[in-house]
Amino acid sequence: MTGTGVTSVDETLLRALVPTVIGVLVRRGAPFAAAEDAVQEALVKALTSWPDDPPAHPRAWLVTVAWRSFIDASRSEGARRDRELRLELEPEPGAVSDADDTLQLYFLCAHPKLTSSSAVALTLRAVGGLTTRQIARAYLVPEATMAQRISRAKRTIADTRLTEPGDPATVLRVLYLVFNEGYSGDLDLAAEAIRLTRQLASVSADEEVAGLLALMLLHHARRPARRLPDGTLVPLAEQDRSLWDTALIAEGVDLLQGALARDRLGEFQAQAAIAALHADASRVEETDWVQIVEWYDELVRLTDSPIAKLNRAVAVGEADGPRAGLAQLDELDPALPRHTAALAHLHERAGDRRVAAALYAQAAGLASNTAERDHLMRQAARLGQSAGLA
Template identity: 75%
Template sequence: MEETQVRTLTPQVIAVLVRRGAGFAAAEDAVQEALIEAVRTWSSTPPRDQLGWLVTVAWRKFLDAGRADASRRRRELRADAEPPPGTAGETDDTLQLYFLCAHPSLTPSSAVALTLRAVGGLTTRQIAAAYLVSESTMAQRISRAKRTVSGVRLDSPGDLSTVLRVLYLVFNEGYSGDVDLAAEAIRLTRQLAGRLRHEEVQGLLALMLLHHARRRVRINDDGQLVPLAVQDRSLWDTALISEGVVILQRALARQRLGEYQAQAAIAALHADAPSAGETDWPQIVEWYDELVALTKSPVAKLNRAVAVGEADGPQAGLAALSALDPALPRYTAALAYLRERSGDTGEAARLYARAAVAAPNLPEREHLIRQAARLNSAERTTREASS
């Protein structure tokens, strides 16, 4: 079997077994045994209905394991008769598996790991490498998550907003090791969009595509962060931008606005501008107004203040920023930018240096340090020229 087959079929089979009453960990064990059987027997004559074959064999493996345990024997006697070989049915079990892996009882990190393992079909080693932790640490995290959801029944609709939040967390992790988590998040969100016609699923997919279109120019060859305003827009992926815009328009046409659609609309306006100077900042401010009304998010309010500074001038941006909590992430960096725009370069340099200390990652920290150094150098040059 090819890896792509395994990653596509595994979550579907697990979901079928869980729906029939198998515990999550037991279902996964049974599916792994079925996959081993498939590797052994499919090389000569693969079945026409590979999903149905795996479901049948995995269910038998599960029942065989259950016979060794008295409590599982009672569950087996209550279960429906074993289904005959053939198709796995029309019920969308993979969709239910999304909801299970994003169950509210799980922490965000556990939900992400379980989603990548069960829905994404990634190995524990791959997930551990992507998150830069040991394989044993990730195995423990996934095991705890499995135990947490082992008694959860898939007999009621799950929380879609939690599923989308988990997928967005995966996307924002970017990539490391041999797994590109941003690409994996897009793949999973595409899969979800194909199973569930919902405007916010489409909005999230559009947002991911529009952001991903700029990915290759966000960091230069020296590993330095490249701000949006100075990125080479000719290197943006126009195919991804076009696809994202089409998906967004389709979502907005349903006239049920959500936070991911609003964020995608902002990203689309940036993507539509031929240059930073031609960005439609007034319309971006309007979309931030919508986003703030939907979410009340302090981060959205912070980004809105910067957009106001671009649309109406730095003093207007500073006024909007002054109403927010200075403890917000990236508040000091935003304040530094607006101070520089207003001409107060000395204060801006000090703020950039202070913001660098609190930066969440190395490229951002180094970028802020360079901004401070640039302004300090310019100030020294000015003093020397006037002396």
């Protein structure tokens, strides 16, 4: 970009403008679903026309093109005169209102009426500015399937006003789900979740928004060490910590400290505090497991989450010895995700190699993705050989 013009197609700029443009159309009277469709059409036109004819005011250009697209789509529904009259009364390009509807769109897309998967997909479309094809590839599903999911979501909230209050916890949960989808497909959902959460943090002073962004940054900082060049998963304890992104860690810690200073603790702040303690250890042996257990105590108090209790049991096994951790695991439901893998890890720490090998093999059969399954199978094979089981 030079000045306010665009010299080439900047997809990051386009995505950043999407919430504002949808908000303008909704304020003018367009239903959310129709506004979102019109903006997607405008984005396609921008990708083809901007390289040769960059607009002086990108946002105003998108508003004008999207509104005209909406007008064209509305004609068959008997709304031509009213819509065209509104168009004639609109100010010239460049004079579009600076109102930021990003926060309202987050609430709308994360509406409690929607399932988690639908809310995530709609957020990526309406706030993230991604195409249906990109989202489908990221989730490894056919484009038609994702299109149906998004269409159902838009129909579900068709009568919901942009100004209706939403649930902040639902918004954060959707962003957390996007982040946890990881790095499948040709779209990095973790990076996309960070971008969206930064956008939300810019319009919200909520401590949990800062806590979630800190959590994402602290986890994302470990990404360069998380896999070997051949794709092999590297567990936290074995990662080359010199590869961790210290700038992201510093930013995450700073965000967390600012949020904690307000003394309104939430679950994402507690999770970020745990991640920060891991990041603070230059070697795995320096990890402050006692403090980590204390933060898990806070997290369990806040959420009563079975997963938090499982992770706490593993931390207890590191802080107080594997037998103490196994005693904690015995109190939890064996059907919990990764329960068997945690059991295997603690039995190995306790010296029960044969038991651990069998449990690792069992956990591999329960793994939710190929990388995790292969890692657990390698652990089972390693212990099986050392215990003379091969």
